[in-house]
Amino acid sequence: MSNFNNVPVIDISNLSVDFQTQRGDVRALRNVDLTIPHNKTVGVVGESGCGKSTLINSILRLLASNASITSGSIRFLDTNILEMTDPELNDLRGQKISMVFQDPMTALNPVITVGKQMTDILFRDSHSRNAKREKARDMLQMVGIPDAEDRMNDYPHQFSGGMRQRICIAMALMMNPALLIADEPTTALDVTLEAQVIHLLQELKNSFQCSILFVSHNLGLIAELCDEVVVMYAGEVVEQGGVFDLFHSPAHPYTQRLLECDPARIEKSTDELPTISGRVPDLIELPPGCIFSPRCVSKFEPCSTQPPPEFVVNEHHKVRCFLSQNG
Amino acid sequence: MANILSINNLRVRFRTDGAVRAFIDRNQDPYIDAVLDVSLSIERGKTLGLVGESGSGKTTIGRSIIRLVDPAGGTIMFEDEDIGRMSSNRLATLRKDISMMFQDPVASLSPRKTVGSLILEPFKIHGIDQINQNQKARELIEMVGLNEAFLGAYPHQLSGGQARRVGVARALALNPKLVIADEPTAGLDVSVQGEILNLMRRLQVDRGLSYLIITHNLPVIRHLSNHLAIIYLGRVIEIGSTKDIFTNPAHPYTLGLLSAVPQPDPNKRREKLKLEGELPSLSRRPTGCEFHTRCPFAVEKCQQESPIRQEIEPRRFVSCHFPFPLSQVKVQTA
Structure with missing residues (x-):
């Protein structure tokens, strides 16, 4: 991939996705712009229903049959994923872009040994079976599975939750992908194991030189792992920027509220935890103006009538909010 | 201060092998101790948090309190009665x-x-029929902050937060004295999480409830509980007031847990992990101090002798040979 070091691994521009339902079209993603630079970790944060999963599924072209991409493009290095043919997509999935899912138990096949599942991924390679097994063993060692050689004959249920997630990460990296998508990879794990998995991802990113798209609603993990952060709300990217900008000087009221609500950030013990009042809007009938305005405490004149364009705070920090209009 | 619940030396065992398997393997003791020598108490109107990793036995402790599992030893005193010795008739009323x-x-x-x-199911189960059902249902659903229209909805139509609220309404329908909440905020978004916790807190004040909250979410339990018990391999390794434990953890495991919580601030990234490895198997408990396999401070004594529980300040107990002296450790927890 050395020729592409300056080209972003993923470049999404103006992506919109609708789902056709009986009640009408659900506008799940609207005008999303996002780039994942080479060898960087980009975090996507947002509450349930904000379009995180739709975004991932669009990148891998795994959207449900009632979905349609109404505008935009997704470029992987120099090709548009949206124009790829099925054989090209097969080449992409699992090989150039791979994925670690939320629940490692459902991601692994319970009736096939871990070693077999790992070598099966290498079906594209022409190496001998022994060479493939060796590679699988090395990967398992790299993610910290003790006695990798013996444990390759074990089934997924014989591993603990943390070990299973390590195996999933090892599998995702078997083909040396350019992009690893991690969809809430630690929600099923305890804090101690979560810290270990995050640590592992950091180490592996450096040794494999791949980019990571890390999707989570845990702000602490995003701060720990990511270089850049994208904040999504109700199908829109409301703010994006470097991790320091975003956590230290958030510009969008939603980002600010989200940070205030995190109990890990509240210094004093309190009886009343902060919340964001109101609900996520119905994505079939969108409110005019800013999507966050019905719940926003600092809304003013233009917010409820026209959608805010993207304002530039600094080179990497962009926000969709009229409050940032004057700089 | 009266305790609504006090547990003394509770032990819960689970059978691992059937009789035939155990005979073939000549296994004299085909059991594991999921909970061992647990002593704790909950003050009336207060909240106790039970914290530990998955598999540490915290849910089993909760379940044994309402006798969903039978204890193998120890006593569970609820007000003045031993739950472990209750008849099945009394148990049925206890669960109100x-x-x-x-x-x-x-x-x-x-x-x-x-x-x-x-x-309304709790009323049916306990044979309480002298109530105005529609009115009661409306009262309960409004108590948890949902609209009456939800009474006709089915569970799949609810969001995670709404389903939680229905769970709260069901738990509080019969005016209980003690509520055991198992991971009350698992799987909820941060903003919704705050709503549920505020609701639980408000109901506690209004109705004088006592809570036992089982969780591994440390930032949440910090704001919700008065006392905290840290569980490791089915044992309480540290117990005390939440404030003291968060400011001055005495057990290395507690320190490890606290420092494993990721902080939402990129300036506070952790270079090194304090807690490596995983929970050992219950069928092969480590010798000596059971935490020595993962403890960064373990010395030879820890491998051989089990620590005894010591009171390092009033009502603060810790099981460790070398607990951190008070007010020396500073943890980076926001």
Whole structure:
């Protein structure tokens, strides 16, 4: 991939996705712009229903049959994923872009040994079976599975939750992908194991030189792992920027509220935890103006009538909010 | 200060092998101790948090309190009665006084029943029929901050936060004295999480409830509980007031847990992990101090002798040979 070091691994521009339902079209993603630079970790944060999963599924072209991409493009290095043919997509999935899912138990096949599942991924390679097994063993060692050689004959249920997630990460990296998508990879794990998995991802990113798209609603993990952060709300990217900008000087009221609500950030013990009042809007009938305005405490004149364009705070920090209009 | 519940030396065992398997393997003792020598108490109107990794036995402790599992030893005193020795008739009425909120809110609601009938289910089970059903259902659903219209909805139509609220309404329907909440905020978004916790707190004040909250979410329990018990391999390794434990953890495991919580600030990234490895198997408990296999401070003594529980300040107990002296450790927890 050395020729592409300056080209972003993923470049999404103006992506919109609708789902056709009986009640009408659900506008799940609207005008999303996002780039994942080479060898960087980009975090996507947002509450349930904000379009995180739709975004991932669009990148891998795994959207449900009632979905349609109404505008935009997704470029992987120099090709548009949206124009790829099925054989090209097969080449992409699992090989150039791979994925670690939320629940490692459902991601692994319970009736096939871990070693077999790992070598099966290498079906594209022409190496001998022994060479493939060796590679699988090395990967398992790299993610910290003790006695990798013996444990390759074990089934997924014989591993603990943390070990299973390590195996999933090892599998995702078997083909040396350019992009690893991690969809809430630690929600099923305890804090101690979560810290270990995050640590592992950091180490592996450096040794494999791949980019990571890390999707989570845990702000602490995003701060720990990511270089850049994208904040999504109700199908829109409301703010994006470097991790320091975003956590230290958030510009969008939603980002600010989200940070205030995190109990890990509240210094004093309190009886009343902060919340964001109101609900996520119905994505079939969108409110005019800013999507966050019905719940926003600092809304003013233009917010409820026209959608805010993207304002530039600094080179990497962009926000969709009229409050940032004057700089 | 009266305790509503006090547990003394509780032990819960699970059988691992059947009789035939155990005979073939000549296994004299085909059991594991999921909970061992647990002593703790809950003050009336207060909240105790039970914290530990998965598999540490915290849910088993919660379940043994309402006798969903039978204890193998020790006593569980609820007010003046030993729950371990209650008859099945008494147990049925006990479960009016102690109610449980289960882990997965959607899975704990029957998918074929409406919210209205789910909320009234506790009354049916306990044969309470002299109530105005419609009015009661409305009262309860409004108590948890949902609209009456939800009474006709089915569980799949609810969001995670709404299903949680229905779970709270069901748990509180019969005016219990003690509520056991198993992971009350698992799977909820941060903003919704705050709403549920505020609701639980408000109801506690209004109705004088006592809570036992089982969780591994340390930032949440910090704001919700008065006392905290840290569980490791089925044992309480540290117990005390939440404030003291968070500011001055005495056990290395507690320190490890606290420092494992990621901080939402990129300036506070951790270079090194304090807690490596995983929970050892219950069938092969380590010798000596059971935490020595993962403890960064372990010395030879820790491998051989089990630590005895010591009171390092009033009502603060820790099981460690070398507990951190008070006010020396500073943890980076926001």
